[in-house]
Amino acid sequence: MAERDEIQRFTMAERLIHWAVAITFVYLVLSGLALFYPSFYWLASVLGGGPVIRRWHPIVGVAMFVFLLGMYLQWRRDMKLDDLDRQWLRQVGKYIRHEEGVPESGRFNAGQKLLFKTMSLMGLLLLLSGIPLWFPLRFSRSLREWSILVHEIAALVAIGGLIAHIYMGTAVVRGSMRAMLTGWVSRAWARAHHPRWAREVERTP
Amino acid sequence: MPTVSLEVKAISAATTPAPGMKEAPRVAKLIDVSSCIGCKACEVACQEWNDLPPSVDRPFTGSYQTMPDLSWNFWQLIKFNEILRGDGRLEWTMTKYQCMHCADPGCLRACPAPGAIVQYANGIVDFVQENCIGCGYCITGCPFDVPRLNPQTGRVSKCTLCSDRVAAGLEPACIKACPTNCLSFGTKEKLLLIAHQRVEQLKERGFPNAGVYDPPGVGGTHVIYVLPHADRPEDYGLPKDPKVSWTLKLWKGPLKWLGHLIVFGGILGAFVHYLRFGPHRAREEDTGK
Numbered sequence A: 001m002a003e004r005d006e007i008q009r010f011t012m013a014e015r016l017i018h019w020a021v022a023i024t025f026v027y028l029v030l031s032g033l034a035l036f037y038p039s040f041y042w043l044a045s046v047l048g049g050g051p052v053i054r055r056w057h058p059i060v061g062v063a064m065f066v067f068l069l070g071m072y073l074q075w076r077r078d079m080k081l082d083d084l085d086r087q088w089l090r091q092v093g094k095y096i097r098h099e100e101g102v103p104e105s106g107r108f109n110a111g112q113k114l115l116f117k118t119m120s121l122m123g124l125l126l127l128l129s130g131i132p133l134w135f136p137l138r139f140s141r142s143l144r145e146w147s148i149l150v151h152e153i154a155a156l157v158a159i160g161g162l163i164a165h166i167y168m169g170t171a172v173v174r175g176s177m178r179a180m181l182t183g184w185v186s187r188a189w190a191r192a193h194h195p196r197w198a199r200e201v202e203r204t205p
Numbered sequence B: 001m002p003t004v005s006l007e008v009k010a011i012s013a014a015t016t017p018a019p020g021m022k023e024a025p026r027v028a029k030l031i032d033v034s035s036c037i038g039c040k041a042c043e044v045a046c047q048e049w050n051d052l053p054p055s056v057d058r059p060f061t062g063s064y065q066t067m068p069d070l071s072w073n074f075w076q077l078i079k080f081n082e083i084l085r086g087d088g089r090l091e092w093t094m095t096k097y098q099c100m101h102c103a104d105p106g107c108l109r110a111c112p113a114p115g116a117i118v119q120y121a122n123g124i125v126d127f128v129q130e131n132c133i134g135c136g137y138c139i140t141g142c143p144f145d146v147p148r149l150n151p152q153t154g155r156v157s158k159c160t161l162c163s164d165r166v167a168a169g170l171e172p173a174c175i176k177a178c179p180t181n182c183l184s185f186g187t188k189e190k191l192l193l194i195a196h197q198r199v200e201q202l203k204e205r206g207f208p209n210a211g212v213y214d215p216p217g218v219g220g221t222h223v224i225y226v227l228p229h230a231d232r233p234e235d236y237g238l239p240k241d242p243k244v245s246w247t248l249k250l251w252k253g254p255l256k257w258l259g260h261l262i263v264f265g266g267i268l269g270a271f272v273h274y275l276r277f278g279p280h281r282a283r284e285e286d287t288g289k
């Protein structure tokens, strides 16, 4: 591929897993919001009615957890925070304001890494707390009460993360949507957003 | 469902206030445990009036109790509790057990389905099965462990306090059937008076701890008891201090606001960030193509 001015950012498998997580997650957010907020209950009607989302939300939840586990396994090594990442986090304000002088990031920047870790943890919490809500008759009342709290807090954190993620991926970092859809980015994009990674890839053709 | 004739006071998962405007006399059922003889006429009347199919698949457990527990098709139960008193005497407390029709019903607070649970102005809490989605949150929300899920239909049911009969000016079926006047029905005001009179009688007869069970943790109930040993409601299978749990209050209160903050704050924040800083252009050559 030396001829092309393009480098591969995500393999087919990486993209498949990512979009499997994304689609299941969005379904879970919409159906979950319907179950959480009376004012969002109309989402239940759009998704087939209350009993239908009551049935499918937990099943899709398990599916999402499986995909998320796949995502965790495939990216876990790329997502370790190193010293430069910690510096990046200390200067996150500069990154947010698009100023110069932000430490160079590798394949993923520290923000992406934190998102990854947050989503993995929330996914686990959502699964664990979701099971007693799925089968209320098999678990004690106090466990169910705690589960509801954990489930909701974890969901809210994950939704907050998702909003930031979609915003960054679609609006702010132009070209990353193409990366996640086609797998390819320009060398210029790589150097601009992930310089350490770009150098690494260019060294090993 | 007699939603036409009964004023509605509260609706589960409602986004607007309930439509009820008129005040209605608050009704109640009084259960005087001291005069229950365990005949179970009330159980039969309940099954019959509500046309509930009997379950015949439960094992016999060597007890006088009809069933080990309530179920979706068995809404009230005489519990035959055997209590060993301090002086070595055995006491058999036969206690009717059903939905308490709480003034502050945890089930209704917990329910996410609009209109699946309603509370009428007269105090009756009723489940509207056609709106129920079978999530079971009411089971978690109820401090008395009353709602039961029908696995076939995925809907929850419980005692209605015969809302259909009450709407037509009749008393509940169990009251009608009771041969000893252990059960009575009327306005809560009047029944509280009768209950306290009965407690005085019991005190004179050697039950110094007799009292009325109308737990304040759920705002009082529309099913109240006269207990000969009111200091030990557990002996009758009743929770000592039932409350709407704090987790439920947190979940339906502050967490909702936190959620709004995250969802709308997040979207608004992203929008404002875009207006202020726009897309990221780290270098001149970054065109992204």
Ligand code: HEM
Pocket: A009, A018, A021, A022, A023, A025, A026, A108, A111, A112, A113, A115, A116, A119, A162, A165, A166, A169, A170, A176, A177, A178, A179, A180
């Ligand atoms: C429908 C909504 C989503 C969209 C539009 C979206 C978009 C994207 C894009 C464009 C990238 C590539 C970023 C890059 O090249 O650096 C990406 C990466 C990623 N996505 Fe998503 N995504 C969505 C949902 C999700 C969900 C629900 C999760 C996890 C629960 C998730 C987790 C990740 C992770 C961990 C990465 C790699 C690191 C990062 O960019 O943060 N995504 N996503």
Ligand code: SF4
Pocket: B098, B099, B100, B101, B102, B105, B106, B107, B108, B125, B141, B142, B143, B144, B145, B146, B147, B158
């Ligand atoms: S006893 Fe349980 S089911 Fe009955 S009104 Fe109270 S909370 Fe609801």
Ligand code: SF4
Pocket: B012, B107, B110, B111, B112, B113, B116, B117, B127, B131, B132, B133, B134, B135, B136, B137, B138, B139, B147, B155, B156
């Ligand atoms: S099971 Fe039905 S009545 Fe109970 S909380 Fe869920 S929707 Fe409401």
